[in-house]
Amino acid sequence: MKVHTYERVFLWLGGAVLVACLAALVYGSVGLGLHLPTKAGTIDPQAVAVTPPFDRPGVRQVGPNAYEAVMIGRIWSFTPAQIEVPAGADITFVLTSADVIHGFNLEGTRVNMMLIPGQITRNRYRFKEPGEYTIICHEYCGVGHHTMYGKVVVK
Amino acid sequence: MKATPTVLDPAGFELPPDQKAALRWTIYIGYFALTAGIFHGLAQALSYANIDILRFFPGLKGYYQGLTAHGVANALIFTFAFSNGFLPLMTARALGRPLVGWLVHAALATLVIGNVLVIYAVTTNQASVLFTAYAPLQAHWTFYFGLVLVVVSTWLALVNMLVVLRGWRREHPGARIPLLGYISVISYVMWLLASLPIAVSFLGFLLPWSLGLMQKIDPLLTRTLFWFTGHAIVYAWLLPAYVSWYALIPAQAGGRLISDSYTRVVFILFLILSIPTGFHHQYTDPGIPESMKAVHAVLTFGVVFPSFATAFSVVAALEIGGRARGGRGLLGWVAKLPWGDPSVVAQMLAMLAFVFGGVSGLINASFTMNQVIHNTTWIPGHFHLTVGAAVTLTHMGVAFWLIPYLTGRGLWSRGQALTSAWVYTIGVFIFSRGMISAGLEGMPRRTFRVAATYSNPAWDFGGMLTGIGGTLMFFGIAQFFVVIAMTALAGSRAGSPRDIPITETLTAPATTGWERHLDRLGLWVLVTVVLCVIAYGPFLLTYLPPKLVSPGYRLF
Numbered sequence: 001m002k003v004h005t006y007e008r009v010f011l012w013l014g015g016a017v018l019v020a021c022l023a024a025l026v027y028g029s030v031g032l033g034l035h036l037p038t039k040a041g042t043i044d045p046q047a048v049a050v051t052p053p054f055d056r057p058g059v060r061q062v063g064p065n066a067y068e069a070v071m072i073g074r075i076w077s078f079t080p081a082q083i084e085v086p087a088g089a090d091i092t093f094v095l096t097s098a099d100v101i102h103g104f105n106l107e108g109t110r111v112n113m114m115l116i117p118g119q120i121t122r123n124r125y126r127f128k129e130p131g132e133y134t135i136i137c138h139e140y141c142g143v144g145h146h147t148m149y150g151k152v153v154v155k
Numbered sequence: 156m157k158a159t160p161t162v163l164d165p166a167g168f169e170l171p172p173d174q175k176a177a178l179r180w181t182i183y184i185g186y187f188a189l190t191a192g193i194f195h196g197l198a199q200a201l202s203y204a205n206i207d208i209l210r211f212f213p214g215l216k217g218y219y220q221g222l223t224a225h226g227v228a229n230a231l232i233f234t235f236a237f238s239n240g241f242l243p244l245m246t247a248r249a250l251g252r253p254l255v256g257w258l259v260h261a262a263l264a265t266l267v268i269g270n271v272l273v274i275y276a277v278t279t280n281q282a283s284v285l286f287t288a289y290a291p292l293q294a295h296w297t298f299y300f301g302l303v304l305v306v307v308s309t310w311l312a313l314v315n316m317l318v319v320l321r322g323w324r325r326e327h328p329g330a331r332i333p334l335l336g337y338i339s340v341i342s343y344v345m346w347l348l349a350s351l352p353i354a355v356s357f358l359g360f361l362l363p364w365s366l367g368l369m370q371k372i373d374p375l376l377t378r379t380l381f382w383f384t385g386h387a388i389v390y391a392w393l394l395p396a397y398v399s400w401y402a403l404i405p406a407q408a409g410g411r412l413i414s415d416s417y418t419r420v421v422f423i424l425f426l427i428l429s430i431p432t433g434f435h436h437q438y439t440d441p442g443i444p445e446s447m448k449a450v451h452a453v454l455t456f457g458v459v460f461p462s463f464a465t466a467f468s469v470v471a472a473l474e475i476g477g478r479a480r481g482g483r484g485l486l487g488w489v490a491k492l493p494w495g496d497p498s499v500v501a502q503m504l505a506m507l508a509f510v511f512g513g514v515s516g517l518i519n520a521s522f523t524m525n526q527v528i529h530n531t532t533w534i535p536g537h538f539h540l541t542v543g544a545a546v547t548l549t550h551m552g553v554a555f556w557l558i559p560y561l562t563g564r565g566l567w568s569r570g571q572a573l574t575s576a577w578v579y580t581i582g583v584f585i586f587s588r589g590m591i592s593a594g595l596e597g598m599p600r601r602t603f604r605v606a607a608t609y610s611n612p613a614w615d616f617g618g619m620l621t622g623i624g625g626t627l628m629f630f631g632i633a634q635f636f637v638v639i640a641m642t643a644l645a646g647s648r649a650g651s652p653r654d655i656p657i658t659e660t661l662t663a664p665a666t667t668g669w670e671r672h673l674d675r676l677g678l679w680v681l682v683t684v685v686l687c688v689i690a691y692g693p694f695l696l697t698y699l700p701p702k703l704v705s706p707g708y709r710l711f
Contacts, residue, residue, distance in 0.1 A: 002414060002662055003414070003417065004413060004414075004471070006467075006471075007413070007464075007467050007468075007471070010463070010467045011460075011463060011464060011467070014459075014460065014463035014464075015460065015463075018456045018457075018459060018460065021456065021517065021521065022452075022453065022456055025452065025521055025522045025523065025524070028522070028523050028524070029449075029522060029523050034523040035445060035523070036438050036439065036445050036448055036522065036523060036526070037439060037440065037441050037445075038441075038443070038444050038445035038446075038448075039441070039442055039443070039444050040441055040442075042442070042702060044704055045704055045705055046704070046706075075708075075710060099291070099705075099708055100289075100291050100292050100374075100705075100708050100710065101289050101291075101292075101374060101378070103530050103599070105529075105530065105531070105597060105599065107596075107597040107611065108597065110523070110526040110527055111526070112439050112526040112527070112529045112530070113439050113441070114437075114439050114440045114441065115441075116374050116375050116378065116440060116441055116442065117291060117374045117704060117705045118373065118374060118375060118442075118702050118704040118705065119374075119375055119440075119441040119442040120441060121440075121441035122441070134609055134611070136597065136599050136609065137599075138529075138530040138531065138599035138600065138601070138602070139289075139530060139601070140219060140222075140285055140289075140292075140601045140602075141292075141710065142219075142292065142708070142710025142711060143217055143219065143283075143710060143711050144710075145219070145601070145602060145603070146602045146603040146604070146606055146607040146608070147606075147607070147608040149608065149609045
C-alpha cells in the first residue's frame with residue numbers, strides 16, 4: 001500500500017496530537033487527582049427513604065475539613081433542596097434517584113453526575129470560592145424536568 | 156500516474172425498475188422525516204432564545220413530545236431510510252448485479268410499518284421518552300416495536316447487499332471487491348454488529364416491560380446497552396456520507412482518489428473502533444468502573460485517526476480535481492472547484508462542518524474534561540455539526556443528483572438547491588456556536604428553557620445565536636424540501652444523470668500480497684467482536700445479572 005509522503009507526515013502529526021491529548025488527560029486524572037464517578041454501591045430505588053445514608057439526607061462532617069452531602073433526586077426536586085457547605089473543605093456528594101434518571105450539574109464547576117435508579121453516585125469536590133451555586137437536573141425526567149433544580153450555598 | 160478504474164462495468168448498470176422505485180420511496184421516507192423533524196427543531200432553537208412558539212403547534216401536548224419527534228425523525232428515520240436506499244443501490248451498481256427483489260420490498264415494507272407504529276406512539280403522546288428511550292421512563296409498546304422494525308429493515312437491506320456480494324464473488328474468484336461496493340457493505344456490516352446490543356435491550360427488556368410481561372427493569376443496564384450501540388450508531392449515520400466523499404465526490408469534482416487500499420483500511424478501522432467506545436457517553440454515570448471508562452477513552456481517541464486519514468484523502472482528491480480544472484498555486488485549486496454544482500458544494504460544506512464537529516467530539520471524549528460539558532447544550536452543539544451538518548448536508552448534496560437519477564427528472568432549480576445548502580450551513584454554524592458557548596456556561600440540553608424555573612444571564616447570548624441559527628437551518632431544509640419535491644414532480648424529463656458518479660483511484664487494488672486480506676470481511680468482523688468483548692466483557696461479567704429494580708414511569 002503506497003502512502004504519499006505528505007499523507008504520512010499528516011498522519012504522524014495527527015497521531016502525535018492524539019497522544020499529546022491523552023497525556024494531558026492522564027496528567028489531569030492521575031497528576032491532579034480529578035476523578036469520574038465509579039462503582040459506589042447499589043440501592044433499591046423504591047426504598048431510598050429508609051435506606052442509609054439516604055434516610056437522613058443532608059450535610060454531615062465525616063472528618064477534619066471533610067463533609068458528606070447526601071442528596072436524593074426525585075421528580076421534580078432535590079432533597080434537600082438546598083445545602084450549605086464550607087469553602088475549602090472536601091465535599092463528597094453521595095447521590096441517588098428515587099424514580100427515573102436525573103442529572104446533577106453544579107453550574108460553574110466540574111461537578112456533573114448522573115443519578116440512575118438502583119445506583120449510588122459519589123464524587124468529591126472542593127469549593128474554592130464562597131457563593132451560591134445552582135444544581136440543575138440536566139437529564140429529561142418528564143413534563144416537569146425544566147422545573148427541577150437545587151442550590152448549594154458555600155460559606 | 157496511471158489511473159485504474161474501480162468499476163468493472165464502465166458501461167454502467169441499472170437496477171430493474173421496480174427495485175429502483177422501492178429504493179426511491181425508501182429515500183423519500185428519509186427526506187420526509189428530515190422535513191417533518193425540523194418544525195419542532197425550530198421551536199427548540201427558539202426556546203433557547205427565550206421565545207415560545209409552541210402555541211402554533213396544534214395537537215402538540217408538550218415540548219418533550221415534540222423533542223421526541225425531532226430526535227426520532229431526524230436522527231433515526233432520516234438517516235436509516237437514506238442508508239437503506241443509498242447503500243444497496245451503491246452495492247448493486249458497483250458490483251453490476253441486481254438486488255434480491257423481494258428483500259428490497261420487504262425492507263421497505265418493514266420500514267413503513269415501523270414508522271407507522273412509531274408515529275402512532277409519538278403523536279398520541281404515549282412515547283415522550285426522547286429518542287434515547289432511557290428507562291424507567293416507559294413508552295407505549297408500539298414505540299419500541301416500531302423502532303425494532305426500523306432496525307430489522309436495515310438488517311434486511313444488509314442481507315440483500317451480502318447476497319449480491321456473494322453472487323459477485325462466485326463469479327469473480329480471486330478478484331478484489333470493487334471499492335464502492337466494499338465500503339458500502341462494510342458500513343452496514345459495522346451497523347449490524349453495533350445494533351445487536353440495542354436489539355437485546357429492546358427485545359429482552361424494554362418491549363416485554365412495556366407490555367407488562369416484566370414488572371421491573373434495570374435502568375443502568377438498558378442505558379449501557381443503548382450506548383453500546385449508541386456511539387457506533389453515529390458512525391452508521393456518518394459512513395454512508397463517507398462513501399459519497401470517498402467514492403463519488405472526487406469524480407463529481409473532476410478528481411481521483413489517491414489510494415484504494417488506504418480507503419479500505421480507513422473503513423476497516425471504522426468497523427473495528429466504532430463500537431467499543433460507548434462508555435464515553437457515560438463518563439458521569441455511576442456503577443461503571445472508572446478504569447473501564449479510561450479504556451473507552453483511549454479507544455475513542457483511536458477512532459479519530461481514520462477521520463484524520465479521511466480529511467487528508469478526501470481533500471487531496473478534491474485538490475486533484477481543482478488542479479485538473481486549471482487551478483494553480485498552493486490554494487488556487489480551491490477556487491477552481493465546481494462551486495456552481497449544488498451537489499458538490501453541499502458536501503464540501505459538510506466536510507468543513509465536520510472539522511469542527513470532530514474537534515468538539517474529541518473534547519467530549521476527553522475523560523474528566525467531559526464533566527464540564529456533559530448534558531449541556533454543548534453536546535447538541537457538537538452533534539449538529541456531525542449528524543446535523545456533515546451527514547445532513549451530504550445527504551442533501553447526494554439528493555441533488557440521486558433524486559434526478561432515480562426519477563429521470565432533472566434538478567428543478569440549481570440556484571435554489573445551492574441556496575438551501577448555504578443557508579443551512581450558515582445557520583448550523585451560528586446555531587452550534589450558540590449552543591457550544593452557552594453549554595460551557597452550563598445551559599442544560601433537552602430542557603424547555605422558556606418555561607424553566609431557573610435561569611442564567613450568561614446563557615442569553617448563546618441562546619440568541621441558537622435561535623437565529625436554528626431559524627436559518629429551518630429555512631434551509633424547507634427550501635431543500637421544495638427543491639426535491641419539485642424535482643420529483645415537475646423536473647424536466649431531460650437533464651437527469653444516466654449513471655451514478657464513480658471515482659477512479661490512482662493506485663489500483665493489489666491482486667497479490669497482504670492487501671488481499673483487506674477483503675476478508677469475516678476476519679475483520681472477528682477482530683471487531685474480540686475488541687468489543689475486551690471493552691465490554693469485564694463490565695458485563697462483574698455487573699450481571701440484571702438488577703431489575705425500577706417499575707415504569709409515564710411522566711408525560
